[in-house]
Amino acid sequence: MTKVTMTVNGRAVSGEVEGRTLLSAFLREGLGLTGTHVGCDTSQCGACVVHVDGQPVKSCTVFASDVEGASVTTIEGMANPDGTLGRVQQAFQDHHGLQCGFCTPGMVMSAAALLAENPKPTEADVRHYLEGNICRCTGYHNIVKAVLAASGQDVSGLAAE
Amino acid sequence: MPKDHGIGASVKRREDVRFLMGLGNYTDDMAIAGQAHAVFVRSQVAHGRINKIDTADAAAMPGVLAVLTGEDFKDVGGNPTGWLINSRDGTPMREPKRPALAHGKVRHVGDAYAVVIAETYAQAKEAAEAIVADIEELPAIVDMAAAVADPSNRVHEEIPDNLCYDWGWIEDNRAAVDEAIKNAPHVTTLELVNNRLVPNAMEPRASIGEYFPGTGDYKLTTTSQNPHLTRLLIAAFVLGIPENKLTVVAPDVGGGFGSKIYHYGEEAVVLTAAKKLGRAVRWTAERSESFLSDAHGRDHVTRIELACEKDGTFIAFRTETMANVGAYLSNFATVTPTFLHGTLMAGPYKVPNVYVNVKTVFTNTAPVDAYRGAGRPEATYSLERVIDKMCRELGLDPFEVRRKNFITTDMFPYTTPVGLAYDTGDYHATLDKAMAMADVAGFEARRAASAAKGKLRGMGLSTWIEACGIAPSHLVGILGSRVGLYDAATVRVNATGNISVMTGAHSHGQGHETVFAQIVADKLGVPEASVEIVHGDTSKIPFGMGSYGSRSLAVCGSAVTRAIDKIVAKGKKIAAHMLEAAEEDIAFENGSFTVAGTDKAKTFGEIAFSAYVPHNYPLETLEPGLEETAFYDPANFTYPAGAYICEVEVDADTGKVDVVAFHCADDFGNIMNPMVVEGQVHGGVGQGIGQALCENTVYDENGQLLSGSYMDYAMPRADDVPFYNVDYSCQTPCTHNPLGAKGCGEAGAIGSPPAVVNAVIDALQRGGHSHVTHIDMPVSPARVWAAIQG
Amino acid sequence: MYAFDFEKPKTVAEAVEALSREDAMALGGGQTLIPSLKQHLAAPSALVSLTGIAEMRGVCTGTDGALCVGGATPHAVVATEAAAKYPALAALAGNIGDPAVRNRGTIGGSLANNDPAADYPAAVLGSGATIVTNTRSIAADDFFEGLFTTALEPGEIIVEVRFPIPQRAAYAKFQQPASRFALTGVFVAKTANGVRVAVTGASENGVFRWSEAEAALSADFSAEAIEGVSVPAEGMVGDLHGTPAYRANLVKVMTQRAVRAA
Ligand SMILES: Cc1cc2nc3c(=O)[nH]c(=O)nc-3n(C[C@H](O)[C@H](O)[C@H](O)COP(=O)(O)OP(=O)(O)OC[C@H]3O[C@@H](n4cnc5c(N)ncnc54)[C@H](O)[C@@H]3O)c2cc1C
């Protein structure tokens, strides 16, 4: 066991971890931040996406020790300071961008990262950026719509072609 | 202005807030003091005799608390099947025991034969590798035709031909159908495969068993779509725990799509281990375990014949299907390929004669059961593909052929030759709507534009119907069901006037917490915020059958409505007393009880308070309190229907298909929350496109699962699908439930696959590849390219 | 995962030292190694993370004009920082996996792993790049030795990859529908010394140079020039996602698309 220290959602945290402790496990089991989900064992589903120093990463595919000293943001850190839903979260609720909610934390974290890089993405940009986040419930329609809406674009009457 | 609350309003979902905040409470999120971790040991071979399992080394490893094998469960019950099917000759289906852990033989890759419970997950996992199993490999039975042909090789010793049953529907139609086909002016034949799918709810299955020695109570927290059914199965069949000593909780559940209807052996094992160890025992599937051990879906091989006049008027349909049930019978495995499939083989058409034969076969593969749509997608795919093929053979317009054959609105109620009584519908209306949405007339111009980009464009149609809102208990009882399929709700008006509604239905993405609250608030004239929906905990909810088969609203929603009716009726009695009026003179509207023709009134809250503080109350004739339960048993299925039009572009050089437009015109009867309905259709269509284009479950000849992870099982991603164009303005309300609602949860997955495949064939035909008349799903780039090469 | 020690050195020298321990393994972005550790496919005694070594991260221009990519540089950094100087490489890097994978996965890890369906090997072989390790420089033509095998010795670290800049280049990738690795990907580079064509995803022996196409394109750099050329299906991969014949077809189609895009 070694000690690892990082900032999670603006709060300095530390804990004893093994070399093999994944960031996802440190967040869920070590810190009780169970909003970050684990949906696969081959690093493909994206349910576990968090931000490390502002960049989206799959927390199931990073060792906690490897992000020593980093600043980590999880879904629990995405609300506004007054506790209301943040911009991306609110867009997901407004546009029914979630059903069972399991993929949602990763989707929101990926979407937020996209908008930070590209404030006015096209539909194709959104779909491409979310390539590593699998959702089984929504058929992606309302997720893509929510992300476009969160970027301030008009999404009324969206359909193919 | 669109409504902003109550029935028919797109109320935003209240459950979203916790999910978006990361505050959902899924099974794996729960940490229980003193918990131990279970890791299952699963067969690496598809078929083998277990000679010896040596657990000594594993048991001695650090942190290991217990090792259990099939031997420990051989004297308890097996996991039963909920539906008895009889073969054509009247003999009952073959029903092998399905133990919690494999005993004697392993029958598919992933069949669990032992479990290790340890202090930590890592310790359990390492110890699991130390178990030495002497398993003598037997030849794997993978191909259905071979399974039936070779009696020497058996999945279950007692079943010589690996056949569960040979079912005919309706057997009395058989001779007439044969005759009609023999004499028909035209017969189109199509052999097709309905590809096997892995449901892939994004939350893997997970279970936590607890035992409380002080009271002898058990608790199972599990990823279930129907906690009461799971409790019933464990209590009555598997472990014999008294039903009232077992609580089953299905908390937030991350999607089900059928795969979490069923009771699985892991649930029985964690409960047993929890008692043995006196500690909570938890297990969460790794995704690779889900691929190997969740119940899969579909997997039919079908030959369908369509007999018709030269003008496309249908005369008869005949199908022969082999349905793969896998190694064991999962809980609804026997009904899915039969009554959920054969009864739909008339579609929305006035075809005079239909006969369906289904042979259901055991193989050394994971169990197969209901997956979103369950039987109806298989029926719809067979029908809509063969109709499309017939239109091409006879040079007929696929839209006109549907129109010519549709059951018309003046024909309802309409009894089909496969035994369903459709109550209402308007198939012309949904087809007209879909054609308008799709701008069918403009297709030629779009095709030319695609051609200019070097792409072949095609358009495909599917007009679907399904039977859902499962199901009338009397009818299903006659057909072999071993359970009733009503649902239940309790409406508890609390003394302060707010309301708790306990439902048998379980929400794992459908949004019940919002939609049921809309219904209750609308009917009682109270704010939605004062209504709380409670589901998923057998210690709180009445005995209901849970959510699947697009039944939550049609069946449980009807139970909620009936319970509300009882609340209002009682409220009227209380109001009559308080207002000193006759009960018949009390009206209830907008949350207020009034005396007709006067301004005397009591609010709903005043009545509720009086019910709990009954000082001025008719105690001689009426019990205090304001809580009512209703069980609702539907009189019939509901029959949603619709028309789907898909447009694709095909890259002939690579075979890649892009869905560029998808239009859905559906009839779901009355709509409670349009936003939620759209979401259900989107999700279903997404899964249907997945089935049509990319998802496939492949076992090799040794029974090894080749598509056992997301590296090889192609889940549709955001960039594989377009925006969908969804409409539900054609509404013929269900005639027999109080909400006039039809199920909408499976529609998208039922109607979409044939629309996609028809569009691909259309694109190839128009593109000059007229030799391509069929491609099996998934219509992958490699298959399309190979088909073009001929 | 089996237990192991975790080390995060600051210099290449420290990393080499740490890797000299028996059964120690280098850890790049972990995007391949961590999933295989989860499956118990490897049991290292220690993992030596290379991501903290500043000298191994980033993109720069060498004195000879080559583009130098540090061995621990994530794909996302190459996608942005190489965009001006070597757009074909940047585009390839920007289309590996998904954004989260690109933020962690590194060029050194990808090359050391030499997955037969990985993208970078096509760029490295197609560009005629040089792989610089802690002990030597290895020409791309000598580096890839078949499926998941390379010329690297145990404990050897890819410190840098040097890409000479071609006159024109492009990468065309056809995705495997599930994993989204390359079902077939072709990197085409036109240099002063002729055209190089490197194919990934298709062959049973991993990335390879398609010499017939190189000859045809060196004579006439146009998609039409290889109309009459084809690769035999024999030796191509056949699996759930495509037959050898299908892959052979893709090799040609993707080569033509790369030429058109270059
Ligand atoms: C969801 C997903 C999608 C992906 N899609 C693609 C794709 O489309 N195309 C593609 O090409 N790849 C893809 N990858 C793989 C990805 O690019 C990996 O990042 C890469 O293959 C390995 O790089 P890494 O830095 O993560 O290496 P690691 O996983 O850390 O290591 C891989 C191997 O390389 C060794 N190693 C690491 N760094 C060095 C070094 N500097 N010197 C010597 N040895 C080293 C390690 O010891 C290990 O054996 C995908 C991965 C995932 C998870």
Ligand code: FES
């Ligand atoms: S859990 Fe991390 S990608 Fe699936």
Ligand code: FES
């Ligand atoms: S909302 Fe259920 S997986 Fe996306």
